[in-house]
Amino acid sequence: MTMRRRLVVGNWKMHGLCAQSAALARGVRDGARALAHAQGMRAAEIVLCPPFTQLTNVHRLLVDASGDARSPSNETTLAPGQVGLGAQDCHVGSFGAYTGDVSAAMLADVGATHVILGHSERRLGHGEIDSLVRDKAASAMEAGLTPIICLGETQKEREAGQATARVSSQIMRSVPDGFAGVIAYEPIWAIGTGAAATLDDIAAIAAPIRTALRERLGPAGDDVRLLYGGSVTPKEAPGILGLGAVDGVLVGGASLQIEKFLAIAEAA
Numbered sequence: 466m467t468m469r470r471r472l473v474v475g476n477w478k479m480h481g482l483c484a485q486s487a488a489l490a491r492g493v494r495d496g497a498r499a500l501a502h503a504q505g506m507r508a509a510e511i512v513l514c515p516p517f518t519q520l521t522n523v524h525r526l527l528v529d530a531s532g533d534a535r536s537p538s539n540e541t542t543l544a545p546g547q548v549g550l551g552a553q554d555c556h557v558g559s560f561g562a563y564t565g566d567v568s569a570a571m572l573a574d575v576g577a578t579h580v581i582l583g584h585s586e587r588r589l590g591h592g593e594i595d596s597l598v599r600d601k602a603a604s605a606m607e608a609g610l611t612p613i614i615c616l617g618e619t620q621k622e623r624e625a626g627q628a629t630a631r632v633s634s635q636i637m638r639s640v641p642d643g644f645a646g647v648i649a650y651e652p653i654w655a656i657g658t659g660a661a662a663t664l665d666d667i668a669a670i671a672a673p674i675r676t677a678l679r680e681r682l683g684p685a686g687d688d689v690r691l692l693y694g695g696s697v698t699p700k701e702a703p704g705i706l707g708l709g710a711v712d713g714v715l716v717g718g719a720s721l722q723i724e725k726f727l728a729i730a731e732a733a
């Protein structure tokens with residue numbers, strides 16, 4: 466098993482005009498450098514996922530600082546202080562008559578290193594199903610991007626005692642062969658609600674997620690990084706990141722505030 470380095474991902478969702486995005490990216494870039502200076506190789510990898518329209522703007526600021534982080538065909542490795550760039554979705558194809566869509570090749574072309582796939586807001590709002598997420602992840606890897614596949618149960622599934630079955634089945638169906646990416650466990654009831662899952666909840670589900678990853682990928686399932694996402698703030702971060710089973714966090718709301726996001730990265 467390879468060492469799983471800590472990873473902190475900021476999902477800006479549909480937020481960010483030019484000036485605000487540049488300020489946020491600059492703040493995170495400078496903070497990441499400072500953290501790398503203070504923590505050395507212990508510093509977590511950091512990835513920012515702005516909306517499509519801000520990828521080039523943010524990339525320009527990140528690359529000026531640290532060089533291009535892309536590494537085709539393998540999971541992207543970011544040097545301490547280097548901030549990766551992620552998109553929030555991609556189309557399954559490379560090019561073609563798909564009005565309004567953006568492909569993984571196009572994302573890589575503007576400097577993206579990562580792409581979030583299967584976020585619950587896309588599964589619910591755009592009818593994305595596991596098999597589509599799996600095919601998108603395969604396309605992303607082919608384009609040299611690291612896919613971050615999101616999964617998690619609804620409140621109703623949780624109350625019915627179906628959380629483990631739900632996430633295990635999402636792993637089996639959403640993860641492509643030869644997966645070189647990241648899994649983000651994001652219970653839907655904890656996203657944007659201000660009520661993060663408890664440490665016991667997270668620890669309890671992390672074990673079956675890891676088991677499903679081994680079942681799906683064999684020993685390589687141990688190399689996949691597992692993130693927690695859902696109302697993470699600097700208050701919860703140290704506890705969550707202290708769980709041995711969690712390799713990092715996916716942060717929504719708090720990633721729009723430089724100090725909060727950097728405090729979370731520092732805790733990682």
Ligand code: PEP
Pocket residue numbers: 476651655656657658659694695696697715716717718719
């Ligand atoms: C997310 O949408 O991926 C997320 C984790 O959001 P928040 O941190 O705002 O709950």
